[in-house]
Amino acid sequence: MLEARTAPVPATFPTPILPETPSTPLKTPLGNPFAPLDTFARRHIGPGPEEVAAMLELLDYKSLDDLAEAVVPPAIRLRRPLELPAAKGEREALEALRAIMDQNKVFRSFIGQGYYDTITPPVIQRNILENPGWYTAYTPYQAEIAQGRLEGLLNFQTMVADLTGLDIANASLLDEATAAAEAMTMLHAVRVNPAAHRFFVSNACHPQTLDVVRTRAVPQGIEVIIDDASGFNPDSSYFGALLQYPDTHGAIIDYEKFIRLVHQVGGKVAMATDLLALTLLKPPGEFGADVAVGSAQRFGVPLGYGGPHAAFFATKDELKRHMPGRLIGVSHDAQGKPAMRLALQTREQHIRRDKATSNICTAQVLLAVMASMYAVYHGPRGLKEIAERVQRMTAHLGAALAALGYKIGHEPFFDTLRITTLGKWSAHELAQDAVSRGINLRVIDADTLSVSLDETVTEADLDALLKIFGKGEETIHTQRLLAETPASWPADLRRTSDYLTHPVFNTHRTETEMLRYIRKLESRDLSLCTSMIPLGSCTMKLNATAEMFPVSWPTVGRLHPFAPTDQARGYQTLFRQLESWLAEITGMAAVSLQPNAGSQGEYAGLLAIRAYHQARGEEARRICLIPVSAHGTNPASAVMAGMKVVPVACDADGNIDIEDLRAKADEHAGDLACAMITYPSTHGAFEDTIVEAAEIIHSHGGQVYMDGANLTAQVGLCRPGDFGMDVCHLNLHKTFCIPHGGGGPGVGPIAVAAHLGKYLPGHAVIAPGEARRTEGAVSAAPWGSASILVISWMYIAMLGAEGLKAATQTAILNANYMATQLEPYIEVLYRGHSDMVAHEFILDVRSWKQSAGVEVEDIAKRLMDYGFHAPTISFPVPGTMMIEPTESESKEELDRFCDALIAIHGEMQRIASGEWPRDNNPLKLAPHTAAVVSADAWDRPYSRELAAYPAPWLREHKFWPHTGRIDNVYGDRNLVCSCLPMEAYQAE
Numbered sequence: 001m002l003e004a005r006t007a008p009v010p011a012t013f014p015t016p017i018l019p020e021t022p023s024t025p026l027k028t029p030l031g032n033p034f035a036p037l038d039t040f041a042r043r044h045i046g047p048g049p050e051e052v053a054a055m056l057e058l059l060d061y062k063s064l065d066d067l068a069e070a071v072v073p074p075a076i077r078l079r080r081p082l083e084l085p086a087a088k089g090e091r092e093a094l095e096a097l098r099a100i101m102d103q104n105k106v107f108r109s110f111i112g113q114g115y116y117d118t119i120t121p122p123v124i125q126r127n128i129l130e131n132p133g134w135y136t137a138y139t140p141y142q143a144e145i146a147q148g149r150l151e152g153l154l155n156f157q158t159m160v161a162d163l164t165g166l167d168i169a170n171a172s173l174l175d176e177a178t179a180a181a182e183a184m185t186m187l188h189a190v191r192v193n194p195a196a197h198r199f200f201v202s203n204a205c206h207p208q209t210l211d212v213v214r215t216r217a218v219p220q221g222i223e224v225i226i227d228d229a230s231g232f233n234p235d236s237s238y239f240g241a242l243l244q245y246p247d248t249h250g251a252i253i254d255y256e257k258f259i260r261l262v263h264q265v266g267g268k269v270a271m272a273t274d275l276l277a278l279t280l281l282k283p284p285g286e287f288g289a290d291v292a293v294g295s296a297q298r299f300g301v302p303l304g305y306g307g308p309h310a311a312f313f314a315t316k317d318e319l320k321r322h323m324p325g326r327l328i329g330v331s332h333d334a335q336g337k338p339a340m341r342l343a344l345q346t347r348e349q350h351i352r353r354d355k356a357t358s359n360i361c362t363a364q365v366l367l368a369v370m371a372s373m374y375a376v377y378h379g380p381r382g383l384k385e386i387a388e389r390v391q392r393m394t395a396h397l398g399a400a401l402a403a404l405g406y407k408i409g410h411e412p413f414f415d416t417l418r419i420t421t422l423g424k425w426s427a428h429e430l431a432q433d434a435v436s437r438g439i440n441l442r443v444i445d446a447d448t449l450s451v452s453l454d455e456t457v458t459e460a461d462l463d464a465l466l467k468i469f470g471k472g473e474e475t476i477h478t479q480r481l482l483a484e485t486p487a488s489w490p491a492d493l494r495r496t497s498d499y500l501t502h503p504v505f506n507t508h509r510t511e512t513e514m515l516r517y518i519r520k521l522e523s524r525d526l527s528l529c530t531s532m533i534p535l536g537s538c539t540m541k542l543n544a545t546a547e548m549f550p551v552s553w554p555t556v557g558r559l560h561p562f563a564p565t566d567q568a569r570g571y572q573t574l575f576r577q578l579e580s581w582l583a584e585i586t587g588m589a590a591v592s593l594q595p596n597a598g599s600q601g602e603y604a605g606l607l608a609i610r611a612y613h614q615a616r617g618e619e620a621r622r623i624c625l626i627p628v629s630a631h632g633t634n635p636a637s638a639v640m641a642g643m644k645v646v647p648v649a650c651d652a653d654g655n656i657d658i659e660d661l662r663a664k665a666d667e668h669a670g671d672l673a674c675a676m677i678t679y680p681s682t683h684g685a686f687e688d689t690i691v692e693a694a695e696i697i698h699s700h701g702g703q704v705y706m707d708g709a710n711l712t713a714q715v716g717l718c719r720p721g722d723f724g725m726d727v728c729h730l731n732l733h734k735t736f737c738i739p740h741g742g743g744g745p746g747v748g749p750i751a752v753a754a755h756l757g758k759y760l761p762g763h764a765v766i767a768p769g770e771a772r773r774t775e776g777a778v779s780a781a782p783w784g785s786a787s788i789l790v791i792s793w794m795y796i797a798m799l800g801a802e803g804l805k806a807a808t809q810t811a812i813l814n815a816n817y818m819a820t821q822l823e824p825y826i827e828v829l830y831r832g833h834s835d836m837v838a839h840e841f842i843l844d845v846r847s848w849k850q851s852a853g854v855e856v857e858d859i860a861k862r863l864m865d866y867g868f869h870a871p872t873i874s875f876p877v878p879g880t881m882m883i884e885p886t887e888s889e890s891k892e893e894l895d896r897f898c899d900a901l902i903a904i905h906g907e908m909q910r911i912a913s914g915e916w917p918r919d920n921n922p923l924k925l926a927p928h929t930a931a932v933v934s935a936d937a938w939d940r941p942y943s944r945e946l947a948a949y950p951a952p953w954l955r956e957h958k959f960w961p962h963t964g965r966i967d968n969v970y971g972d973r974n975l976v977c978s979c980l981p982m983e984a985y986q987a988e
């Protein structure tokens with residue numbers, strides 16, 4: 001047991017001495033007496049001046065600048081400050097952003113098209129969306145300390161499977177359009193006829209879905225046929241079809257025959273659908289559909305000018321192993337208690353790389369949890385009431401409009417009316433009139449509009465709509481008519497099956513119960529609220545409260561993504577400023593904010609490279625060189641972009657083997673499209689050869705894609721655009737402080753050099769960018785997850801050039817400090833320029849397997865007993881762990897984490913010496929739950945105290961893992977992906 005801070009420091013370490021004038025990032029404003037005192041750098045950056053000085057002393061550097069000089073190769077160093085606005089105080093930045101976002105006009109939007117206003121129950125808004133206990137958690141890889149969000153996601157899966165009438169659902173996808181594209185890819189992968197290459201898409205799908213599906217299909221060699229579903233006559237050249245139900249114009253069509261016909265030719269059918277409508281409508285599964293996709297946005301997730309929202313994906317049992325994205329499954333822990341975990345991970349890009357089922361890495365966990373909680377709160381009865389209200393209002397509006405002489409689509413409808421003006425008025429005129437009254441309608445063509453209602457619609461809204469369409473004609477009083485309007489549709493389209501029967505959806509009706517349920521789940525998860533999460537390659541830095549505040553502003557949250565752009569002037573200013581700042585930070589010419597994740601950024605960037613080669617008549621360039629150390633999303637994205645992956649070796653130091661790169665570039669001189677390089681490398685090192693690598697690729701006609709997941713080590717010190725990179729993505733959810741949300745949302749913009757600017761993603765509804773871009777969309781919304789861009793804006797505005805640079809330097813300092821502290825105990829695997837690590841480093845624990853039977857996973861689980869989340873394990877090198885402390889952690893916290901690892905090292909020595917058996921020791925039996933430690937029986941060769949309180953700080957604050965070690969193999973063999981009956985938990 002540790003006595004106190006510090007673990008034995010090797011005698012060779014010099015005692016830290018404070019320099020007289022410590023070089024620190026924390027300047028107090030001098031000169032201007034009105035300069036804000038709420039400066040942000042000192043809140044964001046963990047170590048204070050004395051700590052920085054002590055750490056520098058240990059590393060033998062005089063200042064942070066000296067350290068950065070040593071770490072970043074001279075050839076790529078930025079020798080001037082970034083040109084960014086001066087740092088603002090927290091309040092000043094909030095006021096500046098408020099002034100920008102106040103330029104937005106929050107109109108009532110009845111545009112629909114996949115996005116609806118919704119009432120976020122305040123108990124969910126405050127306790128999930130605005131609660132760092134939920135939003136600062138990471139993807140639940142360490143399941144024992146992630147049971148809260150895993151339960152939220154299991155509820156989401158259960159809800160989706162129930163409502164769609166299908167067997168199994170995943171834990172969310174990025175948006176409805178990409179979910180539809182994923183459905184196409186999956187159906188293509190499982191086609192029975194290898195020659196089938198056509199995919200039918202109903203022309204009544206949302207336009208953004210058509211756009212994204214088309215973009216995805218081209219590189220895959222899939223021919224997309226977009227047409228009217230009613231006349232479709234499938235043949236064996238079709239492997240599948242996509243329908244919208246209710247369709248984009250609101251029509252509800254019986255697709256049973258359509259699906260039968262497609263099945264007869266060996267194809268499969270996906271239906272894009274709406275969860276609220278499915279509380280009343282016959283679900284896709286009961287039509288025989290093979291897949292259902294859609295957006296869960298209207299289940300309490302704000303519009304946010306396009307996102308983030310959780311999409312869903314459900315399918316039949318027989319297709320579950322081909323499903324894209326994350327899947328939560330139920331298994332049991334070492335004591336036999338039911339426990340949840342990520343299931344079937346072998347499908348993922350980390351393992352299958354270019355053969356992965358998809359490159360979804362970041363899902364939309366926070367939003368999926370919100371949507372599932374909306375269903376938990378309302379329950380099946382509440383949801384049905386909401387749906388019936390929407391339907392009744394729509395029916396009433398339809399009847400009133402018909403009485404005014406408009407033609408309403410003849411099919412049954414749920415929330416959307418297709419209104420034809422019959423030449424009486426122009427659709428544009430009506431829409432203009434609506435805008436003048438603060439209302440947005442959807443214009444379909446010169447004579448047709450549509451109106452979509454949602455749960456927020458009031459009597460005043462209906463009155464206003466009737467006034468607009470009445471054009472001065474007297475309209476009938478709404479309340480009376482509403483009460484009289486029947487809300488129903490033909491029996492064969494009516495839902496008769498039950499849904500959401502599980503107790504979780506039927507017990508939390510009051511706010512008290514709901515609050516306690518949310519807080520109970522939250523308490524099971526280890527987030528940044530508890531301790532540092534040093535996940536290498538994931539950059540779990542502070543997500544500051546001031547950065548998060550604006551997400552809740554109505555001027556940010558309540559805009560429909562397809563509202564006229566002159567209502568979104570605030571957003572346009574935000575985009576322009578953020579794009580220009582990111583361009584300056586990366587040294588690139590143009591930026592697209594559309595991609596919803598780093599992996600989607602990779603895909604968008606590779607599409608830009610592909611389009612560039614095509615435009616030059618060089619479409620044969622399809623080879624993508626990727627170092628073997630690359631993240632699995634790189635090869636997966638390359639394949640999605642229609643490229644062929646050729647691996648490049650790494651040398652003994654983990655660096656790109658430059659001779660192998662040259663040889664492969666030579667070999668593919670005629671068909672080289674690009675190389676994808678992560679920089680600093682996934683091994684946590686600034687490689688000296690980056691400029692040479694870029695020259696080799698360029699001299700063979702290729703482009704260089706930089707995976708910017710590690711950009712946090714570069715900001716203010718060097719810029720990819722200056723050292724030969726042509727395109728890079730940025731993970732705003734890593735470097736630029738968007739919280740990980742327990743596994744999403746993410747934002748993965750791409751920055752490109754000037755020659756690639758015109759190949760950035762476009763959009764079928766609103767083209768982003770000055771020049772109208774002709775490329776297809778990669779996301780459903782033109783600016784992707786627009787509402788969380790305010791977070792990154794705040795971060796940059798509050799730090800300014802100097803603060804950003806200091807953050808980078810401190811991230812590097814913290815990593816090198818930890819590497820130096822830990823190296824006497826555990827080997828640091830790779831070092832880069834000047835024998836230093838960058839912002840992260842790998843610890844090699846592989847030898848302990850032989851000497852003590854300890855594997856990296858055992859260390860990860862034991863860290864939980866010490867109150868910590870494990871570092872990234874087995875990436876990029878199997879059997880090792882990668883630590884990334886970030887700049888936000890104080891020296892005290894770094895020391896605590898080092899102490900924990902050093903203490904675990906001591907425990908491993910006790911196993912190696914034979915004091916504890918290899919299969920009965922605190923590592924193998926970790927984590928230790930309260931139930932295990934307090935059980936009457938205890939027959940282990942170590943004490944209960946060592947099990948649960950192995951370090952002094954735990955007496956002050958103990959985080960108890962909710963479950964013991966979870967059995968992964970059992971979980972995958974006995975796949976259960978929806979809520980278990982309550983008895984299963986009670987029996988335990």
Ligand SMILES: Cc1ncc(COP(=O)(O)O)c(C=O)c1O
Nearest residue numbers: 361362537597598599631709746
């Ligand atoms: C090096 C690297 N590249 C790409 C990605 C993919 O990013 P995202 O999870 O945002 O899709 C990651 C994610 O962890 C990464 O570490």
